[in-house]
Amino acid sequence: MGLNGSLTDWKRHTKYFGHQHASRYTCLVFDNRGVGRSDKPLSFYSTSEMAQDAVDLVASLGWIDLAAPAERSIHVIGASMGGMIAQEVGVLIPDRLASLTLCCTAPRLVRTGPFLETVHQRASMFIPRHIDVDLQRIAKDLFADGFLDQPDTEYGDPTKNFPTRRDRFAAGVLKKRADTDRYTVKGFLMQVVACYFHTKSPAQLKALGDNVGRERITICHGTNDLMLTFRHGEILHEEIGEGVTWKVFEGSGHMLSWEREHEVNQMIEEAVGKWS
Structure with missing residues (x-):
């Protein structure tokens, strides 16, 4: 998962693969060092x-045997x-990967806008603000315009839903900030x-493509991503090279796992099905 994200942020995908289709798939999600229960x-x-x-975690669970062929x-x-x-997992154990899916990410941070605008955007992450102002900033960076203003449809039972997706997003951020241990x-x-x-x-990305196999790699990015702009995904695609699956989500922001939940699940399922 991404910056300051925990294993629960995969819930829209583990629901599909690990619960609704548990007879076909087994999922492993975990907290990166620095967050959650790690x-x-x-x-x-x-x-x-x-x-x-x-890699150490997967090996300890017996999902791979590093001593075996x-x-x-x-x-x-x-x-x-x-x-x-x-990407780094692909560098460490390229011949253990059946497939590699890279969502809304970057090979390195590049400046894709005016210098001062870029500096301001990065620095704004660390400037203390009133919670309402901070929620507005985070939402703008993560989501495409209009997405959070739509009604919340997380559950089939309307009594369990918030009035809007923005309310659900805000509640999640506030809950996270209240848990000062994790x-x-x-x-x-x-x-x-x-x-x-x-x-x-x-050169390193070309080697990644060579060693994992470009046909096994999927890259996807939203065109309206403000956290890691669309150009980052294009660079990743260009430098790994032709042969990868390149999926563009028009009009979507950084949170493809929520904005395009069902399409992302389908994309992953196609890659897994092809290379299992």
């Missing part, structure tokens, strides 16, 4: 170290910062460091 050491975090965390047995999906980590400023800042120093060169 440790939050005060140290330099890197996406490569966080990828090693993931390589077998393509796992499907890896990463979103945003998680997509950066997933969500800490220290852990958040260490994850930010990992994002800012994540760098994959064109």
